[in-house]
Amino acid sequence: MGSKWQVEKKKDPYYKRAKGEDYRSRASFKLLQLDKKYKIIKKGSAVLDLGATPGGWSQIALEKVGEEGIVLGVDLQKIKPFPEKNFHFIRGDFTKKEVQEKMIDIMDGKADVIISDASPSLSGIKDVDHLRSIDLANSVISIADNILENNGNILIKVFQGEEFKNLIEELRKKFKVLKTTKPSSSRKKSSEMYVIGLKYKR
Numbered sequence: 001m002g003s004k005w006q007v008e009k010k011k012d013p014y015y016k017r018a019k020g021e022d023y024r025s026r027a028s029f030k031l032l033q034l035d036k037k038y039k040i041i042k043k044g045s046a047v048l049d050l051g052a053t054p055g056g057w058s059q060i061a062l063e064k065v066g067e068e069g070i071v072l073g074v075d076l077q078k079i080k081p082f083p084e085k086n087f088h089f090i091r092g093d094f095t096k097k098e099v100q101e102k103m104i105d106i107m108d109g110k111a112d113v114i115i116s117d118a119s120p121s122l123s124g125i126k127d128v129d130h131l132r133s134i135d136l137a138n139s140v141i142s143i144a145d146n147i148l149e150n151n152g153n154i155l156i157k158v159f160q161g162e163e164f165k166n167l168i169e170e171l172r173k174k175f176k177v178l179k180t181t182k183p184s185s186s187r188k189k190s191s192e193m194y195v196i197g198l199k200y201k202r
């Protein structure tokens, strides 16, 4: 008999589908659902995937951008290599300046899309985890301010809490269109929300 989490995981339809359809994680379906609705990633785009491991979002991004685009994944943990030559990976902390410099170098200073499914290390205390998630989101925004192209798009996962509203207000000033949503593939009991900014105003 496995743990409660393992039992739940086996019953989860998205976990089963991810295995059956050869996706690296059930998170792939979240990006598929969000991209279908908001058209975040276009063919030929340069995509920066922050918090990329095990690679479910990068896998979808690679499908969307095709051979003319590039995808750069960044994560603290290593990732199983992709066969695609237009996939790059940095193992490191994207909040750190030296990692950001490497990102700029690989992306030639510009990204059309930034996606971040980064989760902080969880303390189990809701408010603390929320604030850690907000800190990560603020780092993503400052990276966007450096390299996101005019009219570029952003997708950030954030754990809800007191500071969520301020984050949204900040983003609303920077993007022509701002949406918050929770795709059906996101577990109901999770406090995660997805923030989509379309058409960055550089």
Ligand SMILES: C[S@@+](CC[C@H](N)C(=O)[O-])C[C@H]1O[C@@H](n2cnc3c(N)ncnc32)[C@H](O)[C@@H]1O
Pocket: 024, 025, 027, 028, 050, 051, 052, 053, 054, 055, 056, 057, 058, 074, 075, 076, 077, 092, 093, 094, 095, 117, 118, 119, 120, 121, 136
């Ligand atoms: C939920 S997982 C991402 C799943 C991924 N989107 C997928 O589809 O496979 C969150 C990831 O964020 C990474 N992460 C959290 N903080 C980070 C940081 N400061 N720099 C780089 N990666 C970070 C974690 O190591 C973890 O692998």
